[in-house]
Amino acid sequence: MAISDKDFELLRDFIYNLCGMYFHTTKKYFLESRLTKRMEATGTKAAVDYYGLLKSPRGGEELRFLLDEVTTNETYFFRSVPQLNALETKFLPEIVEAKSKMGFRKLRIWSAASSSGEEAYTLAMILLEKRATILKDWIIEIIGTDINETVVAQAKEGIYNTYSVRNVPELYKKKYLKEEGGKFILSPEVKKFVTFNKMNLYDDTKMVFMKSFDFIFCANVLIYFDLASKSKVVQHFYNNLQPYGYFFVGQSESLHGVNDKFKTVHFPGGFAYKK
Amino acid sequence: MMDKQAMMETARQMVANIDDLPTIPIVATQVLQLLDDPDVDVDKVADLMLTDQVMTVRVMKMVNSPIYRPTQEITSLKRALVYLGIRNIKEIALTSSFISAFEDKGGVIDISTFWAHAFGVGMVSKIIAEKIQYRDVEKAYLAGIIHDIGEVVLSYYQSERFSRVLAIINEKPVRLIDMELEEFQTTHAEIGYCMAEKWNFPEAYKEVILYHHTPREATDDPVLCSIVNLADLFCSVRDLYYGGNAWASFNLSEEEGWAILKEKHPNLAHLDVERFCYELDDAVPVVKDLVTSIFSKD
Numbered sequence: 001m002a003i004s005d006k007d008f009e010l011l012r013d014f015i016y017n018l019c020g021m022y023f024h025t026t027k028k029y030f031l032e033s034r035l036t037k038r039m040e041a042t043g044t045k046a047a048v049d050y051y052g053l054l055k056s057p058r059g060g061e062e063l064r065f066l067l068d069e070v071t072t073n074e075t076y077f078f079r080s081v082p083q084l085n086a087l088e089t090k091f092l093p094e095i096v097e098a099k100s101k102m103g104f105r106k107l108r109i110w111s112a113a114s115s116s117g118e119e120a121y122t123l124a125m126i127l128l129e130k131r132a133t134i135l136k137d138w139i140i141e142i143i144g145t146d147i148n149e150t151v152v153a154q155a156k157e158g159i160y161n162t163y164s165v166r167n168v169p170e171l172y173k174k175k176y177l178k179e180e181g182g183k184f185i186l187s188p189e190v191k192k193f194v195t196f197n198k199m200n201l202y203d204d205t206k207m208v209f210m211k212s213f214d215f216i217f218c219a220n221v222l223i224y225f226d227l228a229s230k231s232k233v234v235q236h237f238y239n240n241l242q243p244y245g246y247f248f249v250g251q252s253e254s255l256h257g258v259n260d261k262f263k264t265v266h267f268p269g270g271f272a273y274k275k
Numbered sequence: 276m277m278d279k280q281a282m283m284e285t286a287r288q289m290v291a292n293i294d295d296l297p298t299i300p301i302v303a304t305q306v307l308q309l310l311d312d313p314d315v316d317v318d319k320v321a322d323l324m325l326t327d328q329v330m331t332v333r334v335m336k337m338v339n340s341p342i343y344r345p346t347q348e349i350t351s352l353k354r355a356l357v358y359l360g361i362r363n364i365k366e367i368a369l370t371s372s373f374i375s376a377f378e379d380k381g382g383v384i385d386i387s388t389f390w391a392h393a394f395g396v397g398m399v400s401k402i403i404a405e406k407i408q409y410r411d412v413e414k415a416y417l418a419g420i421i422h423d424i425g426e427v428v429l430s431y432y433q434s435e436r437f438s439r440v441l442a443i444i445n446e447k448p449v450r451l452i453d454m455e456l457e458e459f460q461t462t463h464a465e466i467g468y469c470m471a472e473k474w475n476f477p478e479a480y481k482e483v484i485l486y487h488h489t490p491r492e493a494t495d496d497p498v499l500c501s502i503v504n505l506a507d508l509f510c511s512v513r514d515l516y517y518g519g520n521a522w523a524s525f526n527l528s529e530e531e532g533w534a535i536l537k538e539k540h541p542n543l544a545h546l547d548v549e550r551f552c553y554e555l556d557d558a559v560p561v562v563k564d565l566v567t568s569i570f571s572k573d
Contacts, residue, residue, distance in 0.1 A: 016550065020549075022549075022550060022553040024553060024556055024557055025557040026557070026560070085521070086524065089448070089521060089522055090448070090522055090524050252553065253549075254547070254549035254550060254553070255549065256547040256548065256549045256550060257547075263526055263527065263528040263529075264526075264527050264528075264548050264549070264552075265524060265525070265526045265527075266508070266509070266512045266524060266525050266526075266527065266552070267512055267523065267524040268512050268513075268520055268521060268523055268524075269512070271548075271549070271552060274526060
């Protein structure tokens with residue numbers, strides 16, 4: 001179902017103001033198709049009625065369903081290419097240089113909503129490629145955490161379907177993935193750099209122990225939190241990040257109004273947060 | 276840092292040695308003179324512009340682009356002039372002349388790539404100017420469009436050495452302006468300034484051309500230089516640049532242009548930078564379409 005530009009902007013502003021997720025104009029078609037699903041499910045006829053439903057007392061619950069639809073609730077290897085490029089070409093060399101000067105040779109990365117592990121393992125692959133050069137003799141620690149025990153178990157297992165690995169560059173695929181009976185098995189070489197734990201981002205007692213990260217990734221999770229929880233969790237990320245570290249959220253997410261201490265660092269195709 | 280005076284001298288020599296330096300079309304000069312008259316008659320301007328077919332067509336294309344957001348298509352030049360107002364006409368007439376001046380010369384930077392950056396910086400400058408309620412939004416737009424005319428000179432008249440510079444910035448994490456300094460002992464900022472001198476540009480524009488990478492050095496209108504400086508940065512991390520920007524990155528809070536604007540307009544500290552960026556992403560195809568339409572032959 002097509003929605004008018006006016007209704008599109010109305011919904012975009014509403015979702016942005018409430019969740020901090022922006023719909024690019026180029027994604028209008030995508031939003032339309034997801035909205036159609038939710039409108040069918042809720043029996044609303046026009047976009048404007050659906051907008052009314054979102055604003056009603058029942059709106060909170062419906063918004064979660066909509067967010068599930070639009071984030072597609074799925075993950076895959078090499079998902080946010082601009083972020084990975086910026087990390088590889090710019091931020092990693094910069095941090096390695098800064099730490100080397102101080103005599104540190106250890107890199108810590110946190111995938112803070114790791115799901116079945118694709119993001120954490122993607123980072124492991126990229127860093128592994130640097131073992132011969134800038135990361136020679138460095139200790140690499142990648143930690144994945146998720147609230148859902150099932151996905152944490154899947155991540156530990158490291159077996160993926162074709163869909164998950166469709167974006168993996170050929171070079172990495174050959175080196176680090178083995179195809180067996182239609183499944184892709186991750187090499188132990190990659191697995192050994194990553195540990196996965198069950199963890200709730202709301203759990204202050206655990207959050208305070210997640211210390212000294214150089215990179216933190218947290219995509220498509222904060223959009224589900226209300227402002228107070230979001231502020232609290234983001235403050236933890238802030239505290240847990242090294243002074244020269246970078247914090248990445250999802251590619252259309254925004255922390256505006258959530259934390260005014262983070263600075264934005266802009267790179268081709270996106271931005272990251274820095275202390 | 277290399278001696279500033281020596282850099283300027285090198286640039287002046289380079290521009291002086293160009294024997295076929297493009298001139299601004301006569302009609303444009305006349306239109307600009309006419310528009311300086313506060314009681315200008317729109318009919319007179321329209322008549323004069325109609326003598327230049329190319330300019331007329333471009334004005335019609337630009338006025339109907341989403342950047343000016345007309346509610347319905349504008350089909351007559353006179354209506355376009357009334358709709359845009361005298362100030363905007365000035366900016367469009369000048370823009371059109373710049374395009375003509377450098378058309379069909381075959382430089383190293385592809386013409387539509389150059390203009391996509393120019394219009395991109397113009398448009399982002401305009402958006403920033405609106406956000407801080409800068410007194411002359413059109414001036415910001417035009418300043419954005421012309422800020423890199425020095426690159427055009429390098430692209431056309433130093434093509435061999437300039438392609439070397441471009442090749443290097445595609446392979447190594449170095450800035451274009453730094454590589455220019457190494458290769459030419461001067462940069463597009465000084466070269467553009469010397470061109471603008473030759474063309475008798477108003478002081479404010481000359482200053483933007485010279486200081487768009489170092490807005491703290493501006494004395495006449497540092498705010499205007501900062502607007503263009505930031506617009507340039509935001510375009511450099513989007514698909515509105517000359518290439519070789521894989522390493523481009525900037526920390527907004529460390530940029531002098533940002534600091535200058537915040538000193539003058541403290542409300543800017545509350546800008547939703549994230550949304551601003553996402554809206555700029557949305558504007559990239561609009562700029563590209565405009566450039567395509569300007570250079571299409573129909």
